[in-house]
Amino acid sequence: MQRHDYTAANRQAWNEAAPIHAEQNFARLLENFQKPGYSLLDAVETALLHQLDVAGKQVAQLCCNNGRELLSIKNMGAGRCVGFDISDAFIEQGRQLAAAGKIDCTFVATDVYAIPSSYDGSFDLVYITIGALGWLPDLPSFFQLIARLLKPGGHLFIYEMHPILNMFEGTDQADAPPLRHSYFRTEPLIDNDGLDYYGFTPYESAPMYWFPHKMADVISLCLQNSLKLVAFQEYDHDISNVFAHFAQFSIKPPLCYTLLAQKE
Numbered sequence: 001m002q003r004h005d006y007t008a009a010n011r012q013a014w015n016e017a018a019p020i021h022a023e024q025n026f027a028r029l030l031e032n033f034q035k036p037g038y039s040l041l042d043a044v045e046t047a048l049l050h051q052l053d054v055a056g057k058q059v060a061q062l063c064c065n066n067g068r069e070l071l072s073i074k075n076m077g078a079g080r081c082v083g084f085d086i087s088d089a090f091i092e093q094g095r096q097l098a099a100a101g102k103i104d105c106t107f108v109a110t111d112v113y114a115i116p117s118s119y120d121g122s123f124d125l126v127y128i129t130i131g132a133l134g135w136l137p138d139l140p141s142f143f144q145l146i147a148r149l150l151k152p153g154g155h156l157f158i159y160e161m162h163p164i165l166n167m168f169e170g171t172d173q174a175d176a177p178p179l180r181h182s183y184f185r186t187e188p189l190i191d192n193d194g195l196d197y198y199g200f201t202p203y204e205s206a207p208m209y210w211f212p213h214k215m216a217d218v219i220s221l222c223l224q225n226s227l228k229l230v231a232f233q234e235y236d237h238d239i240s241n242v243f244a245h246f247a248q249f250s251i252k253p254p255l256c257y258t259l260l261a262q263k264e
């Protein structure tokens, strides 16, 4: 399969997931975003965004889903905010949330690999969170895109699931989950059990392709694209919903990380 075939398959799976997620959370999001200044960002990323001083900054979120995080950043006082996602159904939800809260964010339905060059050099901050990188079959091109989108001196902020989680199956288990996959696996994980990580009801979905990228891949690609590492931290809390059951174990892998890099 070519890169486009993988992203087209994932687009179908995400479009199928949009009404299922909406049933779980959309009414609450619509209500919450009507409250001035509402943010659903957690303490870790809120502190880092304050450190970056987002007020007035031009922000791009790649793989923004329904925009709930980008809308929160806009409510922290950011300037122009643009969210990109391949799922037109989730992008439509983002537009509805923005309209309900009268929040000035732009949402663009596109494969990240097709983001036009007109956006090059226009962002102070590129923001990527919670289960975005694994959908991307070509990480080197994605990091070239990030470097292209940033202004000199602009920041990349990643708040992601830790890649060590690719070694486990993300189902709720009472016992410590067994290791299933090599950390060094490069072939995609293929699944068609759906994406209901809010209600956890499996359904037969379009096949989707998840690409395990190592921590070293992410860090090396920053360095290769003149994105100088500013901060990197690992944490033992779950940000995905899918690995929340790890909280009960005393021996834990890192569950997520933050990475801040600055374009030279």
Ligand SMILES: C[S@@+](CC[C@H](N)C(=O)[O-])C[C@H]1O[C@@H](n2cnc3c(N)ncnc32)[C@H](O)[C@@H]1O
Residues within 6 Å of the ligand: 007, 010, 011, 014, 062, 063, 064, 065, 066, 067, 068, 069, 084, 085, 086, 087, 090, 110, 111, 112, 113, 129, 130, 131, 132, 135, 136
């Ligand atoms: C797990 S969601 C991100 C969740 C988001 N951070 C949040 O917490 O709401 C992953 C998103 O990546 C998007 N995506 C997957 N492949 C993509 C691609 N090639 N280009 C753009 N978006 C993509 C999906 O449509 C989906 O909305």
